[in-house]
Amino acid sequence: MKKIIAIDLGGTSVKIAIVSQQGQIIEKWSLPTMSQQKGQLIVPTIIEAIISKLEERKERVEDYLGIGMGSPGTILKDGSVKGAYNLNWVNPHPVKAIFQQEINLPFVIINDANAAALGELWQGAGKGCSDLVMLTLGTGVGGGIICQNRLIEGSSGSAGEIGHITIDLSNQFQCSCGKKGCLEAIASARGLTNLAKVLAKDYQGSSSAYQAFMVSQTIDAEKLIKAARAKDDFALRIFDEFTKYLGLACSYCANILNPDRIVIGGGISNAGTYLKEAIENHYQHFVFQPIKDQTQITLAELGNDAGILGAGYLLLLKESGK
Structure with a gap:
């Protein structure tokens, strides 16, 4: 063959x-x-x-x-x-x-991002499903949408740009696309630094993550999540805001498309169950209640092979x- x-x-x-x-x-x-x-x-x-x-x-x-x-x-x-x-x-x-x-x-x-969604549908977290949305969390935020086993590309090939949904109206978060308030400007590796800069302005607690950020002015996703697991106060605040916006974005996807699964992939998804459960907790508050149990949030399974x-x-x- x-x-x-x-x-x-x-x-x-x-x-x-x-x-x-x-x-x-x-x-x-x-x-x-x-x-x-x-x-x-x-x-x-x-x-x-x-x-x-x-x-x-x-x-x-x-x-x-x-x-x-x-x-x-x-x-x-x-x-x-x-x-x-x-x-x-x-x-x-x-x-x-x-x-x-x-x-x-x-x-x-x-x-x-569409390729990653198709890969997860074929051999990964979406195997056996017909409707799937994928979010890839890395330097930016990518998205892929599959409905009834068909990839949704849109009239000009730009469907699935979930990272550029305007998710915050405070005008505090500048996105690389030129807009403000995009999901990518808050919920990506770069977005974590944007969140930290905003939260640091009024922070008065005790935190080694805060002290490290004030020196470097950047946030490393892996280190942040490790610090949040260790109950560092500043890291927890960033992580909670980060997952809140992701939960909100997932609710939009569920409310509009009602997929079988929303798959979270990309480098940041290596945080595993800790990340998934935090996103789910926020998602439950935002999603249209009749469909909250029909659309599952799950982690990608294929890694770099998706x-x-x-x-x-x-x-x-x-x-x-x-």
């Missing part, structure tokens, strides 16, 4: 895998993201790596069903990517056209006509 080449493109590294049609990762490897020169080297470097791997495995392109790829940014209908600022792809970059010029295989591309598997699954869906 033909295999799939799957790519998960990130700001610092590119993960590539050979995936079976049953969702098994046969082999995977990674390389640095060559984002210099306005990102012009990124796609050629990936293509070169794939061709080299096929030669190493003594395989031909005919042994593969196609290529699936997840990428930051907005995916246009022609397979170009724009607005992927960490890749230096500000204007539309013709990713699909370049691939199809060099490798004679079907090629599909999807936003990276995007790879989702990109591969997209290719499989497209080739099967779904």
Whole structure:
């Protein structure tokens, strides 16, 4: 049976895998993201790596069903990517056209958060579900929406931008997108620092986390959660606000979409059950009560493999006509 080449493109590294049609990762490897020169080297470097791997495995392109790829940014209908600022792809970059010029295989591309959602649906926390929303908590906040086993991309490919829901109206939290009050400006790794700056203004308690923040003016998510577990007062205040806004955002997703599951992924989700339970506690207060027991909040299960598997699954869906 033909295999799939799957790519998960990130700001610092590119993960590539050979995936079976049953969702098994046969082999995977990674390389640095060559984002210099306005990102012009990124796609050629990936293509070169794939061709080299096929030669190493003594395989031909005919042994593969196609290529699936997840990428930051907005995916246009022609397979170009724009607005992927960490890749230096500000204007539309013709990713699909370049691939199809060099490798004679079907090629599909999807936003990276959408890829992660598809991966969790196929082989992870959403397995067996038909309706799923995924939030990826990292440097920013990504989102992916699946309804009745179909990915919701919207009229211009920008559906699922849950990180840019305006969640706070105090105008205290500046987002990198230019707006104020976005979920991403509060509930991401960068958002934790924004929260700390606001909460530190009136803080008068005793806290080693507060003292460390006043020196560095930054918050490390892993250290913050460790301090909150240890009952550090300032860390607990930040963590409570952080999870409150995430619980509120999850309630919006549940009220509008009523998915089977809301899956929390990304680096910050490594905090595990401690994070999930805190989000759930706030969610229970905000969600429309008749549906609160129908939509479960759960942690992602696939880790860094979610995007790879989702990109591969997209290719499989497209080739099967779904």
